Amino acid sequence: MKFPIVSLLILLSASWTISLPTQESFLHCLNTNSQISVPLSAFCSPNNSSFSSILQSSAQNLRYLEPSKPKPEFIFTPLYESHVQAAVICSRELGIHMRVRSGGHDYEGLSYVSEIETPFIVVDLAKLRSISVDIPDNSAWIQAGATIGEVYYRISEKSNIHGFPAGLCPSLGVGGHITGGAYGSMMRKYGLGADNVIDGRIIDVNGKILDRAAMGEDLFWAIRGGGGASFGVILSWKIKLVPVPPIVTVFTVTKSLEEGATKTLYRWQQVADKLDENLFIRGTVKKGQRTVTTSYNALFLGGADRLLQVMQQSFPELGLTRKDCIETSWIKSVLYIGGYPSNTPPEVLLQGKSTFKNYFKAKSDFVKQPIPETALEGLWTRLLQEDSPLMIWNPYGGMMSKISESEIPFPHRKGTLFKIQYVSLWEDGEKNAARHMDWIRKLYNYMAPYVSQFPREAYVNYRDLDLGMNKKSNTSFVEASAWGAKYFKDNFNRLVRVKTKVDPDNFFRHEQSIPPLPVK
C-alpha cells in the first residue's frame, strides 16, 4: 500500500515544480521581450477561481469543456499586440505548446484544447477587438478578437449602404473565421469573407509583425482560407466593404413532409445555385414531432416586390407570398438570420456573445448533382432516429462560381450546387456521446454516393477530426494530404510549400495544421 502513496506524492511534487515555473518563467520571458510590460492579471491558472469562466467564455462546443478533456497550463490574455509577439517568442524559446483563440467557435475545440500535446497554453485574443471603419475608403481594419457581429454593427453605425459578406452567426471571431473562408448570406453576390480581405497583419514564427507587403503574396494567399493556426497569429484584417441596398428583404417559409417537403427540397436543389445573385435561400432540416420539417431562410438584396417577381419566375414551388416577406435594413437582416427575436436592437451584437452552446458533432459535404427524392427519403428515416439532428443546406453559384479554385485556398467553387452541414446536438454531456457520434458517422457513410468524390470535399471551418489527425509535432505530408485534399483540393500542395517556407520547424501546429515538408 505504501508504494502508490509515495509515487502519488512524487507525482504531485513533480507537477508542482513543473507548473510553478512554467507561468513564472513565461511571465519573466514576456517582460524581457515585450515593449509594454505584462501584468500578472493577464494570466489565469487552473488554481484561480476565474479559470473555468475564462476558459468557457467563448468556447462553443461543450464537448471540449468536459472534465476529461485536457486543460491548458494557463490562459494568457494579451492586452497589446506586443504581448502577442512576446508570447510567440517565449513559447518557442521555452518549448511550450501554444494554442491561439479568437472567437472560440472551432468545431473540435482546437483553439483551447490540445489532445496531442501536453502541456499547452492558450493565448486568448479576446481583448484585441478594435474595429476601425473607413467609409470613404470602403474598408475597415478589424482586430482578430472582434466578433463578426461587432464588425457588422460598426459598419452599420457609419453607413446603411455598406456591409461585409461573412458568417451568419454573429459571435464568430474574425481571427479564426476569416482565415478558414467565412461564408454567409451574401456569398452568392460577393463571395466569402476571405475573398474580400485586402490586407492583414500577422505575427510570424520569429515574433515579427508582417503586413501584406512584408509577408508577400504566398503567405497572404495562404492565410485567406488555409485554416487557422498553421502560419502565424493573425492580428488584424483589412477588409473591403461591399454595397448593400438600404432596404433588403428576409423570409422564412417552412414545409413539413406532409406539406410536400421532399418535392420542394428536390426542386430547391435544381434552382438554388442558379437564382438571381441577390437572393440567398438556405434550407434547414430538423426533426419535428415524428416528422421532418424543412425551412427556407432567405436574404434578398432588394425590396419585396422585386423578390416576388424573382421567386415567381425561378422558384414558384415554394409558394412565397407578400406576407412572408419582411423588408428591413441590412443590419437588422443580420439579426433575423442570426435567429434573434424580432425587435432585438442591433446593439446586442456588441455583446459578442453566442446565443446558444451545445454538445455537438458536425460534418460537411459538397453536392454537385441534385440528390434524388428516394435518397432524400432514406435521409429522413435516418434523421428520425436521432434525438436532435440538424442539416443546413447552403446554396452556391453566383460569385462563388466566378472565382477560380486557386484564387485563395478555399477550393469549393464552380460546379458546387450547395454545401450540406450535418449536425447532431445534445445536452447530456458524455453519457450518450458515442451514440450520437456513431449516428452522424453512419449518416455520412450513407450520403457518400450523392456528394462530391475524389476527393470528398469538406469545409475547413467545419473542422472534423474524423477526416484525419496529425500526430504530435511530426506528421508526414502523405498522412495529412488525406484530409488536406478534402479541405483544399490541389491548393493543399501550395499550402504545404508556404508552410515549409514560413514555419519549417512546425511551431504553429495542431491536430489538423498544415505540415511542413521534412528538411532535406
Ligand SMILES: Cc1cc2nc3c(=O)[nH]c(=O)nc-3n(C[C@H](O)[C@H](O)[C@H](O)COP(=O)(O)OP(=O)(O)OC[C@H]3O[C@@H](n4cnc5c(N)ncnc54)[C@H](O)[C@@H]3O)c2cc1C
Ligand atoms: C454556431 C456556429 C456558427 C457558425 N457559422 C458559420 C457561418 O455562418 N459561416 C462560416 O463560414 N462558418 C461558420 N462557423 C464556423 C466558423 O467559421 C469556424 O468555427 C471558425 O474557425 C471560428 O473562428 P473563431 O475565431 O470563432 O474560432 P477559434 O476557435 O478561436 O479559432 C478557430 C481556429 O483558428 C485558429 N485561430 C483563432 N484565432 C486565430 C488567429 N488570430 N490567428 C491564427 N489562427 C487563429 C484557432 O487556433 C483554431 O485552430 C460557425 C461555427 C459555429 C460554432
Ligand SMILES: *[C@@H]1O[C@H](CO)[C@@H](O)[C@H](O)[C@H]1NC(C)=O
Ligand atoms: C496559481 O498558480 C500560479 C503559478 O502557477 C501562481 O503564480 C498564482 O499565484 C496561483 N494563484 C492562486 C490564486 O493561488
Ligand SMILES: *[C@@H]1O[C@H](CO)[C@@H](O)[C@H](O)[C@H]1NC(C)=O
Ligand atoms: C486570477 O485570474 C484573473 C483573470 O486572469 C486575474 O485578474 C487575477 O489576478 C488572478 N488572480 C491571481 C491570484 O492570480
Ligand SMILES: *[C@@H]1O[C@H](CO)[C@@H](O)[C@H](O)[C@H]1NC(C)=O
Ligand atoms: C519525424 O518522423 C520521421 C519518420 O517518421 C523521423 O525520421 C524523424 O526523425 C522525425 N522527426 C522528429 C523531429 O521527431
